[in-house]
Amino acid sequence: MLLLRRFNRVRITSPCSVRLLSVKPISSVDDEKQLRCQDQSTVCEALSCYSNDWQKALEFFNWVEKESGFRHTTETFNRMIDILGKYFEFETCWALINRMIGNPESLPNHVTFRIVFKRYVTAHLVQEAIDAYHKLDDFNLRDETSFYNLVDALCEHKHVVEAEELCFGKNVIGHGFSVSNTKIHNLILRGWSKLGWWGKCKEYWDKMDTEGVAKDLFSYSIYMDIMCKSGKPWKAVKLYKEMKSRRIKLDVVAYNTVIRAIGASQGVEFSIRVFREMRERGCEPNVATHNTIIKLLCEDGRMRDAYRMLDEMPKKGCQPDSITYMCLFSRLEKPSEILSLFGRMIRSGVRPKMDTYVMLMRKFERWGFLQPVLYVWKTMKESGDTPDSAAYNAVIDALIQKGMLDMAREYEEEMIERGLSPRRRPELVEKSLDETLVCR
Template sequence: MLLTSISRRLQHSPIQNLFTFLSRSFSSHTFSRRNLNQDQVLEPKCSSPGTNPIQEPLAAINSVDLDENTVLETLFLYTNDWQRAFEFFNWVRSDSGFQHRTDGYNRMIDILGKFFEFDLAWDLIDQMRRNEHSFPNHTTFRVLFKRYASAHLVQEALMAYDKSKEFNLKDEITFSHLIDALCEYKHVVEAEEICLGKTANKEIDIEVYLNTKIYNMILRGWLKMKWWSKCSGFWEEMDERGVEKDLFSYSIYMDIQCKCGKPWKAVRMYKEMKKKGIKLDVVAYNTVIHAIGQSEGVDFAVRIFHEMADFGCQPTVETFNAVIKLLCQNGRLREAHKLFAEMSKRGYTPDVVTYQSVFAYLEKPRQIIKLFDEMIARGVRPRLDTYVMLMRKFERWGFLRPVFVVWEKMEQHGLSPDNHAYNALIDALLQKGLTDMAKKYDEEMMAKGLSARPRVELGTQLDSLKSIST
């Protein structure tokens, strides 16, 4: 289905026949995995002995030059279905002669890591080193660190950092990727110990590249953890250690003040920065607009928005998004719509966040579906969380038909649903008493290796929960 949707969008492309074939073969046959260490690839198990339908259209396909962007796009669409992604990845290499480059390998490693298939990921890295066009780069290890950290496998991330030495990549960039991944996924304690601990560096043999950027990462990590006292303590520690704070440092700390419920302190810091002659960039202004909107009202935020240009700072789409969201939060939808229209006139294209800000405050399904269609028509690609947001919204209102409209659009655009999307659909079905249909999607979800939520209605409640309820 995913590849069929790509084929529709590529109706005038020379590779249309390829995707038509792929959609047939992937939907009609199951696949078996062989050992990648022997450079073997996935091949389909044929439904009838002695035949191999994947060979039939090869004569027509061999003349097609696969485009790397198309391969990357297809892998992106399979983000939430690692087995199909892996099948496609190996198929184009073995049967069409396509040579994956580093970007393609990195995309596949990212998908495998998302489903904890780290052994397969390392098999691919071993393959990468054999070809100069696919040799691992800094992004390869950034992807690995991100997936290890999200799986809370900190030691494995550190081992991967040590192993980067084999590829001449154990340097400042890779180290910053490691710290950034740990902080992004709330392993800030470990990140701080690696950088500033008394014994950690000796134990794991890491050459630390301490600079303002690393300190900013840790500060942002404490922000993500919402450990407000630690945020203020680390801010002071930066001064004690003689760290030269930059604009990013101030922007992060202003964001901290906003999110800990003290936006007036962020505004005070903004005023102090102006007095000191510190020139703010658009990221800092975006934070200030949010802070001043929360503490002093949306009118003051709009004023800052209009004054930015006077200080030589042009807004970005994110700036418009911040103001539109504030207007929507305050029930001023007409002004938000007016600013929304102004974006295009000024040469700014609304992004998915812009639309989601408006979706959140619309109250009629028809309005939402109409704006959603407009969003797609303007070439703005919905994210998975966009679909989930809309399905959840319709579910809360008790509307099932719009839920299916959104689900079908997601499939038409070739996106593979994740566990959040499946759970949203299943909850909407159960709300209407459609247990058999909900069970079908629950089983489909688990077959893909996605985590299904235990539900009494489907008989999947955990035994421990059953005993408690009885």
């Protein structure tokens, strides 16, 4: 009996299926550890199915502990806290953190509070994130790593002004360690990049030189990315040459940025040359590297070459991901080709992200095809993925386009039941008013 189906029959209706929690006899300590890891992975996978529905996720989280005898670990707690934080259920997050204390297998760690910082800052609750940092003395985690995690969360989610104030302003947190290092400056430089304030990025880049901050591989990688995003890829290529002259050994992240920059400024053939150079220098391309080349090939109209690289990826030990397929989907113009590639994606074991489902439904909707929209929706549900607002809106718009207002209204009501806010659609509102007048 499948774990999640068993739960669904008891409490919830959902087609998602995952592996069984282990019921094999344990013959040694090593076997026990291995089975615990498998069970932990199974629970995390099941929680991911409910990442867009925190109530079902929490219900499953409590059920699997109570009914299946599973002992939650730090990792499963962290996964649940992340889902709750996504929906601003911070009181429940802290209740779970308090549950974690006292069990050596589920003690809060740096990842726990990195998630808390991220979710607070995403909700623009900056002071709450700072207050959470101050509470870390209670968990023996108020240290340099946690401070970096806090600054990183602020910079990642467009609160770099507050991050800079924390590090160098008048009200500096009493952290007891130096922040005048390259790592902190790199985080803040990336923060200005997230805001898209290119002039401020240039100013900060020059300031690092003025203040004698040593620039490392990550500094150059961040600034090359800034040059690409600000529409100056040729300057990123110039920085790449500067790195080579300084004998800075590039890693896969830096090479990925260079490949993108050269592709934008000089074309995909030059990117492929750097791709080959990368391998020759002993830096193995990752999935992001292949995705960048595939995207450039697609943009250049070289779909056969893009498919050839897709075929070669597994042979070279690099499995495609959902972004790989999205690069191809974005350029395909025939529904039959898209559905064929979508089927290949599912069969190969690549799980589409919600963005993938939405992208395909929107594409079919623009072309006026309803059946492919419903097919993608059905596949999403059968895969156990909980639709978000964008997915619901895509299928509702497709139904309205075909005049199927009753079915569109059913999906809208389902959205509301799940606590999601549908867009106001005149077609559905007007129909409701007409029905009200007839009833009177």
